[in-house]
Amino acid sequence: MSKVFRRVSVCCFSASDSSAHAGMQADLRTLSDLAVHGCSVVTAITAQNSQRLLQCSASDQASLIAQWQSVAQDLKPVACKVGLLANSDQVKTLATIAGQYSAVWIADPVLQSSTGHNFHSPDFIAAYKQLLPQLDLITPNIPEAAALTGQPINSAEDVICAAKQLQRQGVGAVLIKGGHAIGGGTRSQDYFYSPDKQFWLSSPRQAAANNRGTGCVMASAIAAFISLGKSMADAVVLAYAYVQQGLRAGYAVGQGAGPVLNGGWPKALSDYPEVSEQADYVSPSPFASCDTDSLGLYPVIDSIDWLKKLLAAGVSTIQLRIKNLQGQALSETLNLAIQLGREYKARLFINDHWQLALQLKAYGVHLGQEDIGSADINALRAAGIRLGVSTHSEYEWARAHALRPSYIALGAVFATQTKPAQVIGLDNLQCWAPLLQQRYPVTAIGGINASNIAAVLASGVRSVAVVTAITQAACYRQATQQLLQQMAQA
Ligand SMILES: Cc1ncc(COP(=O)(O)OP(=O)(O)O)c(N)n1
Ligand SMILES: Cc1ncsc1CCOP(=O)(O)O
Ligand SMILES: [Mg+2]
Numbered sequence: 001m002s003k004v005f006r007r008v009s010v011c012c013f014s015a016s017d018s019s020a021h022a023g024m025q026a027d028l029r030t031l032s033d034l035a036v037h038g039c040s041v042v043t044a045i046t047a048q049n050s051q052r053l054l055q056c057s058a059s060d061q062a063s064l065i066a067q068w069q070s071v072a073q074d075l076k077p078v079a080c081k082v083g084l085l086a087n088s089d090q091v092k093t094l095a096t097i098a099g100q101y102s103a104v105w106i107a108d109p110v111l112q113s114s115t116g117h118n119f120h121s122p123d124f125i126a127a128y129k130q131l132l133p134q135l136d137l138i139t140p141n142i143p144e145a146a147a148l149t150g151q152p153i154n155s156a157e158d159v160i161c162a163a164k165q166l167q168r169q170g171v172g173a174v175l176i177k178g179g180h181a182i183g184g185g186t187r188s189q190d191y192f193y194s195p196d197k198q199f200w201l202s203s204p205r206q207a208a209a210n211n212r213g214t215g216c217v218m219a220s221a222i223a224a225f226i227s228l229g230k231s232m233a234d235a236v237v238l239a240y241a242y243v244q245q246g247l248r249a250g251y252a253v254g255q256g257a258g259p260v261l262n263g264g265w266p267k268a269l270s271d272y273p274e275v276s277e278q279a280d281y282v283s284p285s286p287f288a289s290c291d292t293d294s295l296g297l298y299p300v301i302d303s304i305d306w307l308k309k310l311l312a313a314g315v316s317t318i319q320l321r322i323k324n325l326q327g328q329a330l331s332e333t334l335n336l337a338i339q340l341g342r343e344y345k346a347r348l349f350i351n352d353h354w355q356l357a358l359q360l361k362a363y364g365v366h367l368g369q370e371d372i373g374s375a376d377i378n379a380l381r382a383a384g385i386r387l388g389v390s391t392h393s394e395y396e397w398a399r400a401h402a403l404r405p406s407y408i409a410l411g412a413v414f415a416t417q418t419k420p421a422q423v424i425g426l427d428n429l430q431c432w433a434p435l436l437q438q439r440y441p442v443t444a445i446g447g448i449n450a451s452n453i454a455a456v457l458a459s460g461v462r463s464v465a466v467v468t469a470i471t472q473a474a475c476y477r478q479a480t481q482q483l484l485q486q487m488a489q490a
Pocket of ligand 3: 352367368371
């Protein structure tokens with residue numbers, strides 16, 4: 001008997017939009033597009049089209065509660081997306097419901113429709129403040145964030161202050177959208193703020209004529225990605241790309257602006273944001289290139305002895321990962337390694353020790369996520385040293401992408417004995433490798449050996465980094481030749 005596959009569901013509290021450009025129709029379309037079951041609590045029925053909103057008729061409280069109870073008891077949504085609430089009583093009811101039902105609660109506070117209707121009154125805002133402590137994420141645009149905080153927002157600093165203030169009012173995390181409005185800039189900039197991560201998401205601004213429903217689609221897509229197991233930061237990065245992709249292919253259907261397209265899981269790297277802690281981020285010039293699309297077999301070793309053996313065995317990309325030396329012993333070892341790398345015309349990357357690598361003019365450095373916050377990235381780039389960056393998630397590789405590195409590493413693909421490492425699995429590798437290879441050489445690392453390398457290469461990744469598959473093999477030469485051969489045959 002085949003196994004029954006049960007989809008997760010997300011419940012949307014939104015208004016019906018008769019034109020289906022935004023509102024409940026856009027929410028359900030987004031969820032369906034991302035293979036999540038969307039269920040609904042209709043908060044109002046609006047009569048609107050691409051040009052104007054003619055009527056908004058609120059659902060009564062009894063209907064709201066009955067719709068929710070029927071959905072909650074049976075479908076047990078893992079996330080709830082709150083869109084248009086038609087009056088302050090509805091907001092208060094939502095605060096009670098969200099306080100009683102454990103799910104990820106995401107609200108896109110619709111205070112004004114893009115067709116001009118205003119839902120923004122003092123008692124509505126006061127009621128919304130009761131809802132804030134129940135929310136895991138709120139996604140206001142700049143005017144909405146200003147209305148909710150009572151503070152004008154005219155600069156990047158104001159955006160950050162507003163996000164902090166909303167968080168102090170009890171929201172788990174805040175995404176403030178539409179930073180381009182601040183400087184009339186050419187980049188689209190959103191700001192994400194949570195207790196453990198704060199970052200800007202930016203990309204060149206699209207002048208898209210068909211842009212209706214972006215707020216609804218963004219919040220629903222975040223809910224969808226979270227219900228599929230993504231972290232909040234990863235879901236926000238994915239939803240940003242989903243909306244950029246949708247804007248690129250938005251379509252006209254009435255007389256006015258049309259909706260964004262629901263185009264499936266975002267697959268073009270150019271739709272993903274550059275993620276940076278800097279508000280005024282501009283894409284830097286790229287790091288020096290590795291002069292190849294594929295780094296091939298990439299052993300990671302910890303001594304000069306291994307370096308000599310593997311260079312002699314014909315390996316052309318290699319990393320020196322030394323964790324147990326310091327002072328003069330470390331700099332002498334790195335110096336010797338860099339000379340050997342030059343002699344063999346190999347791509348030798350130095351792990352961690354970026355200052356010495358800079359001083360000794362290494363071919364390249366490999367840095368982890370923790371290191372890229374503290375390393376002098378601009379000095380490395382200016383010195384022409386190549387940069388490789390470790391990544392384990394959409395947020396992390398979007399952060400690496402903002403640096404324009406020479407390559408990106410994805411892993412750990414499988415569990416590894418070499419170090420405690422987050423496992424990404426083959427599924428993520430299959431999704432991320434083709435996407436990142438649109439611009440960067442990509443290498444996969446973690447638990448890879450002769451018995452599973454074929455499955456790894458089937459993801460499309462063209463380089464594989466290994467430690468123990470070589471260093472703990474009975475015969476390192478044979479193991480290296482076998483891995484090289486398996487890569488050549490893929
Ligand atoms: C090719 C490659 N990918 C990932 C890593 C891991 O680097 P990092 O995150 O800096 O962790 P440590 O190696 O320092 O433990 C790597 N070294 N090489
Ligand atoms: C350094 C590193 N970074 C992520 S996994 C890993 C170790 C890979 O070692 P092995 O190839 O033996 O699993
Ligand atoms: Mg490191």
